[in-house]
Amino acid sequence: MSTPTSTRAPVEAPASVRFARRRQPARWLTAGVALVLAAMFAHFLITNPRWDWRLVGGYLFSADILRGLLNTVLLTLLSSAAGLVVGVVVALMRLSDDPVLRWVATAYIWFIRAIPALVLLLLIFFLGALLPKLSLGIPFGPEFLSVPTNRLISQFSAAVVGLALVLGAYSAEIFRAGILSVPAGQLEAATALAMTRRQRLRRVVLPQAIRVIIPPLSNELVTMFKNTSLVSVVGYTELLTTVQLIYGRTYQTIPLLLVACLWYLVLTSLAMIGQRYLERRFGRGFTAGRPGKEYSR
Template sequence: MALTTAPGAAVGGPPTDLPEPLNARPVPRPGRWLSAAVMLVLAAMVVHALVTNPNFRWDTVWLYLRDVNVVRGVGWTLVLTFGSMAIAVVLAVLLAIMRRSDNPVMRSVSWAYIWFFRGTPIYTQLVFWGLISVLYPRLSLGVPFGPEFFVFDTRDVITAFWAALVGLALNEAAYLAEIVRAGLGSVDPGQAQAARALGMTEPRILRRIVLPQAMRVIVPPTGNETISMLKTTSLVVAVPFTLEITYATSAIGTRTFQPIPLLIVAALWYLLITSVLMVGQYYVERYYGRGFDGGATGGRRGGPGGRLSRQAAIRGAGTTKDDPFAEVTP
């Protein structure tokens, strides 16, 4: 590698014919500033319309935002949301595995379940769950068309809460099953074949090889379904279950003849919970996305990509230092 100097410059001294520094100026973007100004004006108009309108009764909103019945409704809404999603996730994984099974009976049962629960409205399903004690006054365990060993009163076993929880979970499982199936299908089948060649069992392959990689595809839509489930709980009045936040605020609004402020109270609580869920979804997505997106996440958080790149850099630096005849690229 040869070094050259400018004519008239002393060897080892600074060059004398450097180019003049560029006097670069940013490209003017008047459209960007104009659109930003328009959006700020529109936002200010919206805020002014909300704050100065006395019909919203913001004093009533603040009063009932911390009401004990409203806070209790928030708690029941969270219980319904996370309880139904937990049951739905377990059922969805089972349905997705059945859908990918070689057994035609398993595939048919999974397809029929998904077809039925995706094809009927959730409100209609909840109405039927509310009428379960009318349709089946007694529940029994025994031999079909034979003797009954245990008999239960349906009203005592399936209360309004359990009817709402099971109804939401069974409906959500049909949608999550397709999400899980898509996630499992996104994993390279060659990895499962390599695991079988190493003697791993099918359940172990699913748990240790396929599912961890499929989570990168499964988590984002599952987070959206969780947020959607939070708002779907407002339909459990069809059971009827009357302790969740929408019914609680509606009852207060009917009693005080101020429905609009109480609707705003419910909307603010939904926005707060949704914001927390979105933050949680972001961190869960980032956790399961380590090593992807060009390896940037792995490098920042010390994931597999970051460890490999640091080890490669150390090895490369050691080779250059220890071997004086190593090729150096200019």
């Protein structure tokens, strides 16, 4: 019996196949719109004489502005450091098996979320009107040490405490979300390897949770630069307060506000560069290529 001859055409070599690039007119449209808007904005900045760029350049590195900028950076660093410590402690309290600790942490987060940051700063600054003195001693018993409240709570300390409490509440939820993002199976495997709770936290939970924590936490830290402008209500002289004091004398409002905006842009840009570095550093081995690329096609 003879075998039938195959009539199938031979398959061409893959090297001979030519691929056409997919046309994406939407990208050209969005690029054109973006270029037009950018050109209009640049024209507005350059041609409008009311910006007074010479005055902006004169004030940008003036001694008063740099002093206010230094106060803003110092306030941000101290408040952020204290707020992150508070956030870690509160997050661990919320994850604790002790119901009292969970209740205290939940009540703290609820209160800080409910009270505007501006009101909280004022409450802390005027605490002396409610408690004339702060004392240490036995509850409902004798006092061993007492200090006038107004001596402890200055403009700077009220600003640091208020901003730290606000950041602590929001960062606590970020830390908790990062810890809860670690699959339970990995914790069970670590327990099966006889790891202690501290070892599980350091070797299993934190290396994975920090990848989830960095983006939202960086956003809170960037926001802290702008939240420092709220402390003007307690009389602390930071960047925005300095600008307000100057244009209150000279009436050069727009150029001086532009000076503040430029410095806030610089601070925010530096913080975002640090965020990008941390994301790359702790995201190695988790993503291939640019994260989120598959969703933008």
